[in-house]
Amino acid sequence: MKRFFGILIILFILAVLPKVLGTYYVTLATQMLISAIFAISLDLLIGYLDLPSLGHAAFFGVAAYTIGILFKNGVNHFWLNFPLGIAVAVAVAALFGLLVLRTRGAYFFMITVALAEVLWGIAFSWRFMTGGDDGIPGISRPSLGFIPFSLGGATNYYYLVLFFFLVSFLFIYIIVHSPFGHVIVGIRENELRMRALGYNTWPYKYICFILSGLFAGVAGGLSVYFKGFVSPSDLAVTLSAEGLLMVLLGGAGTLFGPVIGAGCIIFLEHFISAYTERWLLLLGIIYIVVVMFAPQGILGLIRSRIAKAG
Amino acid sequence: MEVLAVDNICKSFGGLQALDHVFLKVGVGERRAVIGPNGAGKTTLFHIISGILSPTSGSIFMLGKDISLLPMYHRVNLGLSQTFQIINLFKGLTVLENAVLAIQGFKRVKHTIHRPLSSYKSLIPQAEELMEQWGLRGRRDVRVSSLSYGEQRLLDIMLAMASTPRLLLLDEPTSGLSLAEISVVISKIKDLSREITVLLIEHNMEVALDLADRVTVLNVGQVVTEGTSTQIKEDPRVKKIYLRTKKE
Numbered sequence: 001m002k003r004f005f006g007i008l009i010i011l012f013i014l015a016v017l018p019k020v021l022g023t024y025y026v027t028l029a030t031q032m033l034i035s036a037i038f039a040i041s042l043d044l045l046i047g048y049l050d051l052p053s054l055g056h057a058a059f060f061g062v063a064a065y066t067i068g069i070l071f072k073n074g075v076n077h078f079w080l081n082f083p084l085g086i087a088v089a090v091a092v093a094a095l096f097g098l099l100v101l102r103t104r105g106a107y108f109f110m111i112t113v114a115l116a117e118v119l120w121g122i123a124f125s126w127r128f129m130t131g132g133d134d135g136i137p138g139i140s141r142p143s144l145g146f147i148p149f150s151l152g153g154a155t156n157y158y159y160l161v162l163f164f165f166l167v168s169f170l171f172i173y174i175i176v177h178s179p180f181g182h183v184i185v186g187i188r189e190n191e192l193r194m195r196a197l198g199y200n201t202w203p204y205k206y207i208c209f210i211l212s213g214l215f216a217g218v219a220g221g222l223s224v225y226f227k228g229f230v231s232p233s234d235l236a237v238t239l240s241a242e243g244l245l246m247v248l249l250g251g252a253g254t255l256f257g258p259v260i261g262a263g264c265i266i267f268l269e270h271f272i273s274a275y276t277e278r279w280l281l282l283l284g285i286i287y288i289v290v291v292m293f294a295p296q297g298i299l300g301l302i303r304s305r306i307a308k309a310g
Numbered sequence: 311m312e313v314l315a316v317d318n319i320c321k322s323f324g325g326l327q328a329l330d331h332v333f334l335k336v337g338v339g340e341r342r343a344v345i346g347p348n349g350a351g352k353t354t355l356f357h358i359i360s361g362i363l364s365p366t367s368g369s370i371f372m373l374g375k376d377i378s379l380l381p382m383y384h385r386v387n388l389g390l391s392q393t394f395q396i397i398n399l400f401k402g403l404t405v406l407e408n409a410v411l412a413i414q415g416f417k418r419v420k421h422t423i424h425r426p427l428s429s430y431k432s433l434i435p436q437a438e439e440l441m442e443q444w445g446l447r448g449r450r451d452v453r454v455s456s457l458s459y460g461e462q463r464l465l466d467i468m469l470a471m472a473s474t475p476r477l478l479l480l481d482e483p484t485s486g487l488s489l490a491e492i493s494v495v496i497s498k499i500k501d502l503s504r505e506i507t508v509l510l511i512e513h514n515m516e517v518a519l520d521l522a523d524r525v526t527v528l529n530v531g532q533v534v535t536e537g538t539s540t541q542i543k544e545d546p547r548v549k550k551i552y553l554r555t556k557k558e
Binding site: 174175177178179180181182183185186189190192193194195196197198199200201207 | 360362381382383384386387391392394398399400401402403407410411412414415416419420421422423424425426427428430469470472473
C-alpha cells in the first residue's frame with residue numbers, strides 16, 4: 001500500500017513538472033528520462049545477467065542514425081521512422097548477441113566495446129550516408145499523424161518521452177518479475193547449475209540481450225528527435241560508459257537504481273559543464289568513489305542504511 | 311534394461327588418460343557407488359555422464375537411448391539429475407527462490423515473460439512441499455549463503471530431486487560434513503524411492519559400503535573390479551590400491 005502511494009506521488013510529480021518548472025528544466029528532465037530508459041535497458045545486462053557491456057551505445061546510436069538517415073532522404077513519419085529505428089536496433093542486437101554471448105566478464109566487456117567502435121567507425125567515415133563527423137543536423141520533429149498532439153514545444157516533447165519512459169519501465173518491470181526474469185537471475189547466479197536443472201540457458205540470455213537492445217533503441221529514437229541531431233557521439237564509447245556509470249551509481253540489478261543514476265549524472269553533467277569542460281574527469285572520479293564507497297549504488301546504500309536503522 | 315550404460319568410454323586431457331576404456335552398467339533402482347583413490351577419474355566419469363564433458367571416444371546410454379551427443383539440459387529433461395562435488399547453488403537467492411528455480415526447470419512456465427511469477431499459485435506450495443520433505447521449510451526465506459554447510463548439501467540434493475529424476479548422480483554427498491550431518495544426509499538418501507536409481511561417488515569407504523548395493527572400483531582411469539559391498543571389502547586388489555595410496 002505504501003509503495004502504491006509512493007508510485008502515485010512520483011507519477012503526479014512527473015505529470016505536473018512542466019507546469020512548475022521553466023523550459024530549461026523541462027528540457028533537462030526530458031534528457032534525464034531518455035537517459036533513464038537507456039540506463040534501465042543496460043541494467044538488463046549488467047544487473048540481471050551480470051554481463052557488463054561497454055558497447056551499449058551501439059543500439060542507441062543505430063536507432064538514432066536510422067531515423068536520421070531516413071529524414072535525410074525525405075522520410076519523416078513518426079510511426080514509420082521511430083519503429084524502424086527500434087527494429088534496426090533489435091536487428092543489430094540479434095547479430096551482436098550471437099557473437100558476444102559466448103563470452104563473460106572482461107572478454108564480454110572488450111568485445112562489446114570493439115563491436116560498438118566498428119559502428120562508430122562506419123558512422124564516422126561513411127560521409128555520404130551519415131554525414132561523417134558532422135552528423136545529420138536539423139532533424140525536425142514529425143507530427144504524430146492521427147494523434148492530434150504536436151511535438152513542437154519542450155513541454156509536449158517531455159510528455160511524449162514520459163509516456164515512453166513509463167511504458168518501457170512497465171515492460172521491463174513485468175519481464176524481470178516473470179518466470180523468465182527469475183530464470184535470468186538464476187543464470188546470473190549460477191549458469192552451470194541452471195543447465196544441470198534442465199534449462200537451456202542460451203535462448204534466455206539471447207532474448208534478454210535483444211530486449212536490452214530494443215529499449216536502448218527506444219532511448220536512441222527519442223534522443224534524435226529531442227536534439228534534432230545525430231552524430232558519431234551517439235555511438236561513442238563515452239555514451240556507453242555514461243550508461244554504465246548511471247547503472248552502477250544508482251544500483252545494478254534494481255529498476256529504480258538506474259533511473260536515479262541517470263538523473264544524477266545528467267544533472268551533474270549540466271551543472272558542471274557550466275563551469276568546466278573537464279566533465280569526463282569528474283565522471284572518472286564519480287566512478288572511483290562509487291566503487292569504493294557504494295559498490296551497491298545509491299539505492300543499495302539507502303537500503304543498507306534502512307536495514308541498519310530498522 | 312539398464313538405466314545407465316557406459317560403453318567403452320575413454321577421455322584424455324592432452325597427454326593424460328583420465329578414463330581408459332570404462333564400461334559400467336547400472337540397473338533400475340540400484341544404489342551404486344563408484345570408489346577409488348584421488349585421480350582415479352571418478353568425477354571425470356560423472357561429468358561425461360551428465361554432459362559437462364564430452365568423451366574422447368565411447369558412448370553413454372540412458373534407458374536404452376544414446377545420449378552421448380545430447381547437451382546437458384536435454385539429458386536432465388530425459389530424467390538425469392546431479393549434484394556437484396563442490397556445492398553448487400544460487401547463493402545470492404533464498405531457499406524458496408532456489409526451490410522455485412528447480413521446479414520451474416521442468417515446466418513450461420519458465421518460458422513465460424508477460425506474467426508475474428507470483429501469479430503462479432501452484433509453484434510456491436510445490437516448492438514448500440519440497441522444502442518440507444528435505445527439512446528446509448523453516449529456512450524458507452533465508453539466503454543460501456547464510457545456511458550451514460550441511461543444510462546447503464541437503465538443498466543441493468533437493469534441487470537435483472525436484473525434477474523426480476530416473477537417475478541421480480551424487481558426487482561426494484558427504485564431503486566436508488560433520489558426523490551428525492553425514493548421518494542426516496545418509497538417511498535422506500536411503501529414504502529415496504527405489505524408482506530412482508542412484509549413482510554416487512564416495513570417498514568415505516564406510517558410507518559407500520553402507521549406501522550401495524554394488525560398488526565399482528576405479529583406479530587410474532580403469533575399472534578394477536565390481537561387486538557387492540561384502541565382496542569389495544574382501545577383495546585383495548581393492549585393499550592393495552587403498553593401502554598403496556595411503557603409504558604414498
